[in-house]
Amino acid sequence: MSQFFYIHPDNPQQRLIKQACEIIRSGGVVVYPTDSGYAIGCQMDNKDALERLCRIRQIEKEHKFSLMCRDMSELSLYARVDNSAFRQIKNNTPGPYTFVLKATKEVPRRLHDPKRKTIGIRVPDNKIALALLEELGEPLMSTSLVLPGNDFAESDPDEIRDKLEKLVDLIIHGGYLGEHLTTVVDMSEGETEVMRVGTGDPSVFG
Numbered sequence: 001m002s003q004f005f006y007i008h009p010d011n012p013q014q015r016l017i018k019q020a021c022e023i024i025r026s027g028g029v030v031v032y033p034t035d036s037g038y039a040i041g042c043q044m045d046n047k048d049a050l051e052r053l054c055r056i057r058q059i060e061k062e063h064k065f066s067l068m069c070r071d072m073s074e075l076s077l078y079a080r081v082d083n084s085a086f087r088q089i090k091n092n093t094p095g096p097y098t099f100v101l102k103a104t105k106e107v108p109r110r111l112h113d114p115k116r117k118t119i120g121i122r123v124p125d126n127k128i129a130l131a132l133l134e135e136l137g138e139p140l141m142s143t144s145l146v147l148p149g150n151d152f153a154e155s156d157p158d159e160i161r162d163k164l165e166k167l168v169d170l171i172i173h174g175g176y177l178g179e180h181l182t183t184v185v186d187m188s189e190g191e192t193e194v195m196r197v198g199t200g201d202p203s204v205f206g
Contacts, residue, residue: 002165006173009033012131021135023170029053031145031160032132033174034068035096035125036182036199037153038160040168041068041142045108050141056167058148065111066098066120068140070133075099078106078139079121085187088205094125096199100186111141118188128174144179153179 003023005016024030027049029042040057042049044067054061069075072090079101081089089099103112103119111119121139124130133140144153147163154160157173164171183200186193194202 002168003170004161007128009175010127012128017131017135020132020170020172024136028169030170031168032129032172033126033177034129037155037177037179038145039142040145041140044139044141064120065141065143066122068129068133068142069121069123070130071123074139075121075123078104079119080104092204093123096180096182098122098182098184100188102188116188128172155179
């Protein structure tokens with residue numbers, strides 16, 4: 001049975017945030033709110049947790065995961081960012097964007113795009129997600145909570161509990177969230193290319 005935490009979306013209770021991070025550090029798979037809907041994630045370095053996550057979502061380990069980062073300093077540790085890209089990203093984070101960048105050696109190889117050695121990185125505009133990342137002190141390896149057979153991410157935490165309480169270690173109820181796809185911006189080759197238009201305004205990237 002999973003734990004089920006009601007965390008206030010505007011004033012996250014630090015006691016519950018700490019407990020959530022203890023679950024993540026012990027190898028837990030967690031469902032948590034972001035600015036693009038509910039995500040499922042685990043500790044970046046935990047291979048067993050990643051395999052569990054893939055079984056729950058019925059996806060291959062080659063799936064393009066994202067690293068959820070708390071801020072630009074953390075992002076710069078896990079991705080190679082030149083000065084121009086740094087300014088553009090800083091001006092638009094936190095926010096509904098996923099940035100595709102060359103991964104540094106700090107990122108486990110199994111999380112890279114195997115051919116391009118890239119990783120998707122986000123700084124989410126959600127107080128619960130940011131509080132988790134701040135307390136955790138490292139990125140969360142994440143993907144949208146799209147369950148097998150569905151086209152859209154789950155939005156109702158009570159329904160998520162009904163479906164997943166025997167499969168994940170923690171579900172965080174942070175309100176009822178619709179799916180708001182991020183805008184995906186590829187900066188890995190020096191040029192800026194918008195690969196998918198989502199909630200984030202693509203025009204700011206030319």
